[in-house]
Amino acid sequence: MSEDEKTPAREVITDYAQAHFRYFRTVEGTVYAQRNGHPVARPIRSQGTTGSHRQELMVDLFNNGVGVFNGTSLKEALDLIEALALSQDVQPTHIRVAPGYDGATWLDLGRDDGQSVRIHPNGWEVKVPDPREVCWRRTQLTGELPMPVRDTEGKGIDSLLRLTNFATAETECLALAWIIGCLEPGVPVPAPFLTGPQGAGKSTAGRMLLRVIEGMTGDLRRAPKDEESLITAVAAGWITALDNLSHLPPDLSDLMCCVVTGAESIKRALFSDGDVYRSRYRRPLLLTGIDVGVIRPDLAERLLTLRLERPKVRRTEAELWAEYEPALPFILGSVLDLAVKVRATQSDIPADLRMADFAHLCAQFDTATGFQTLAAYRASLDDLNDDVIEGDLLAQTVLKHAATLEPGTDMRVTSSEWLHRLTGLYSGDDCRPLPKGWPTTGKVLSDRLKRLQPTLAARGVLIDWGRTKDGRYIEMTRRPAPPEHEQHPLL
Template sequence: MADDEKNPAREIITDYAQQHFRYFRTADGTVYAQKNGHPVARPIRSQGTTGSHRQELMVGMFKDGVGVFNGTALKEALDLIEALALTEDTQAVQIRVAPGFDGATWLDLGRNDGQSVRIHPTGWDIAVPDPREVCWRRTQLTGELPLPAKDTDGKGIDRLFRLTNFTNADSECLAMAWLIGCLGPSVPVPAPFLTGPQGAGKSTTGRMFVRIIEGMSGDLRRAPKDEENLIAAVAAGWVTALDNLSHMTPDLSDAMCCIVTGAESVKRALFTDGDVHRSRYRRPLLLTGIDVGVIRPDLAERLLPLRLERPTVRRTEAELWREFEEALPVILGSLLDLTVKVRGAEAETPTDLRMADFAHLCAQVDAANSLGALNAYRVSLDDLNDDVIEGDLLAQTVLAHADTMAPGDGQRMTSTQWLHCLSTVYSGEELRPLPKGWPTTGKVLSDRLKRLQPTLAARGVLIDSGRTREGRYLEMVRRPAPEPDQQQEQQAAF
């Protein structure tokens, strides 16, 4: 008698699986299983504690009276299913926020019944998405959100800001714009940096913002010690919130830039010699802290400073969180109402800002509610430029040298000549010794100036590079002051 006739378990398992589940693969080759009619997908090789497909399959067969099978039969059946699924069309899996059909956006509420929020051009509603439109991936960081309330008339946003200690309306409207941006699957948003004196409620406010998107189980975390752990945490959730930052290493700063605007991590797959594991990520990021020291220019363009102040009346943690949890359905409903309204507003995209998508979102917020979000965003970036300059002696020296140039004038030299020139400007007549970290070669100076280009341009100093027959050069130009009529138009724009 053939082995298959003696032990048909793998055929029984395979038939049951194909009747009750849909199997597909993602672009990186990972095979997922999706119960018929349910939007949540699980990788068939997962052994995680959030519920693997193997466990789901075993429970289903037991409850339906098919039987209980040993591990060998399950492994053989899943091996066959995985091989068959590799011939299917690819489909993406999403965490928390996903694009849908006809310009819609979906928000995963993290519920067992699969109910999600569909945000479309004319409103939003609660439904179970078609599995071929949206495939949700769940992890331990995927918390459950309450069903949002309808017809809130904006009361939820008011209740939210009554629980926070923002210093002014500008910080509140920028925070609101960031929350709207978090509901967009393809819009990179700058990272709010909640700052203020000790006792201003930075961590509490940050925790509230995370829980609006991630549910009451969402929380802040300490910055991981290495990039690999940071990427793993980022890939497992939607909003990544780092609490109580006191300094910013260059590696952490670079990793944060990648998180905000998107990047890909490639590493060797476990238990293989030649295979690799790819991880693409772009996530909303939130930071809290009193002062992180020197901010690098590329990160400054991706930050959104939001300032808080110490409250005059203190409340207990239990009272505060009880009120927040009660208000969360209304807060979420108000946020969804506002998102629909803002997305429907028409506005021009500012072309002079690095985070153009968020700048356009701020312009849409202004078109919908006239809150001055775009101007507040520009002011916040200007403040960050001041912080970068105050923490960078090279930037201060470049600006000091530019002050000796007439508006519209330019100077072109090699990087080595510029190093000598700027070192002389810094040393001055007192012949001050060059500080630690000062560029030691022309190449280092050129790299530093390229990194400082946006910051210096915001102060009217343009840095450019090129090559002639004689070699490479760096050019510094002091931008001419705007004409009076042009200056009035710029002021009117603000």
Template sequence: MADDEKNPAREVITEYARSHFRYFRTADGAVYAQRLGHPVARPIRSQGTTGSHRQELMVGLYRDGLGVFNGSSLKEALDLIEALALSEDVQVVHIRVAPGADGATWLDLGRPDGLSVRIHPTGWDLTVPDPQEVCWRRTQLTGELPVPVKDTGEEGIDLLLRLTNFATAETECLAIAWLIGCLGPSVPVPAVFLTGPQGSGKSTAGRMLTRIVEGLSADLRRAPKDEENLIAAVAAGWITALDNLSHMTPDLSDAMCCIVTGAESVKRALFTDGDVVRSSYRRPLLLTGIDVGVIRPDLAERLLPLRLVRPAKRRTESELWTEYAQVLPAVLGAILDLTVKVRAADAETPTDPRMADFAHLCAQLDAATGWSSLPAYRACLDDLNDDVIEGDLLAQTVLRHVESLAPGEAQRMTSTQWLNCLSRLYTGEEFKPLPKGWPTTGKVLSDRLKRLQPTLAARGVLVDSGRTREGRYVEVERPAPIPPHEQPPLL
């Protein structure tokens, strides 16, 4: 055959690719390739060590006897495929957990064959999802999970708790509630903060909780030094686990708030001047540490502190992790069994906590098991409010001032007048110097009070702001106590 009658290499590659793979785009414009009948999708531009579509295509062409093609031919073919895929319908790719049809959710086991867990209203099954329903995205952080064991009852839960050192039964309930929340793709869960004295097994417990969902290869990481690296790590996995935190900067605190409740990052695309790359994320977060210092109020509303104690008897790492690997299939099966029961339980949604979805999950867990996770969650939030107040001298001064108000009395002043009033109250007759970080202007004071609003409201102090013809004002009120017969019942 003459050379001009031969198909160019790029056409051979393109024809092979379109007959063996399905190509589509995501909302952010990234193009993915999905082998026909298989749920795992790979970005065609990825060159990562988890296996790019370019590598997948080269191997397929070679194994099917079509030859080995040079880089320029592959690039031309992939450029054409990418251009054609941009006109296809938009589809979402998921990491580890995904919503499904008919109220079901999916858990990716990270296996090469695509076997996954489908959690539906009447139970859970092991199956390979329809590629049109679920597209899994895999990264280096996607570890393989064992095949879970069905119908273990509470035995699997007990096997897990026996390996950890949680301080109380209520703490254990909250840990299980958090794990169930991690299996929900649309339910934000608070950031677990494992705390306790040295030697209480915080890092070990953090690894065990994380590996139930992320596989035995998952591990804890140090907190990145900048937000960009933190977002990159968050976007590449499902649970983000940060170990041994000793200090919480304002930037890191704000970033963690965004991770828990969801946000979007936009940055300039490489080698371009006007194009951007979007990255949306909302992930479960796990932290460990003895003490992180002052906790900001907005993060405190999104935290779930779980305290551990030092064990009476030590075990070797080898013995501990050998047993954990043996019981993990039963533990995962028990968590899945309990997830089905909890989702089927009927419970009212508490409206007082910031994380109302997680509070509702705790109420469902209590209805399904008879546990007391919701009261324990409320107690945790009260403790965190105390921590915020103990670390904020302005909040303490506001509470001292409110003690001079009668129940039901409100006081309205400008922010500058409030600054002078609270500063005089703090310095007192001794004229002690104002502490570092004390508001220096009325505007700074007003902003600080807005941030402290939820914390002060939990202590019976209402802070509001507004504007009249005379100007802006800040109002502090000490509400009258609610008569017992008018108080709403606790769930």
């Protein structure tokens, strides 16, 4: 055959690729490739250690005897394939957890054969999902999970709780509810904060909770130094676990709020002056530490305090993990059984809590098990409100002023007048110096009160804003005390 009659290499590669792979794009415009019948999608251009489609295609062409091609031929073929894929339907890719058809969700086991767990209110099963239903994206943080065991009768959960040092049964219920929430891709879950005295096993318990979903390769990390580092870690995995936090700077606190409830990051695309790269994220967080200092009110609404206690009998790390690793298939099976049971129940949605989806999950959990998870969640938020108030002198001063009002009455004055009254109340007769960060203008006071509004409302002090013909005002109302049975929800 003459040189003119030979098929160009780029056409050979293109024909082979289109016959053996499916190409699509995401909403961000990234083009992915899926081997026919396989749910794992690989980006065309990535050269990472997890493998790109370019590398995958080169290996296939060699192993199937098609040939070995130079870089120019591969580049020309992939350029054409990428251009064609940009006109195809948009389909999202998912890490670890994904929504499916008919109200089901999927859990990626991280296996090479693509087998995953389909979770539905009618039960769970292990199978390879239809590539058009689920597209898995994997990174170095995607570890392999063991095959879950069926019909465990809850023994796996007993094993997990026996290996951890949670202080109360209510804390154990909250930890289980959080794990169930991590299997729901559409439900934002509060970030559990594992706290307790030194030696309580906070880091070990955090790893054990994390590895139920992320496998034995999942581990805790140090707090990032900047926003970009945290966003990179969050985008590359499902659960982000930060260990041994000692303080939360305002920027990190705000970013954690965005991670829990969802946000989008935009930065300039590489090798481009006019294009951008979009990164959307909403991920479960897990935190450990003895104390993080002052907690901002918006983050407090997105936290879940899990207290641990020091064990009475010490065991080595090797002993704990030697018991945990063989128990993980049973733990995962028990968690899946519980998830099915919870999803099959119906309950009312609490309308008074910020994380309403998780509160609804707690209510379903209680209906399915008979526990008091929702009451424990409310008590956890109440403790966090106490922490916010103890760390904010302005909140303490507002509550002190509200105590002088008659229940059910309100007081309505301008922000400047409120600043004068609260400053005088704090300074007192001895003219105590104002603390650093105290509001200096009525506008600053108004902004601080807006941030504190949910915390003060939890203590029966309602703050509202309005306007009359004379100008704007801030209204403070002291709510009447609730009935005695509502003051102690755990009783």
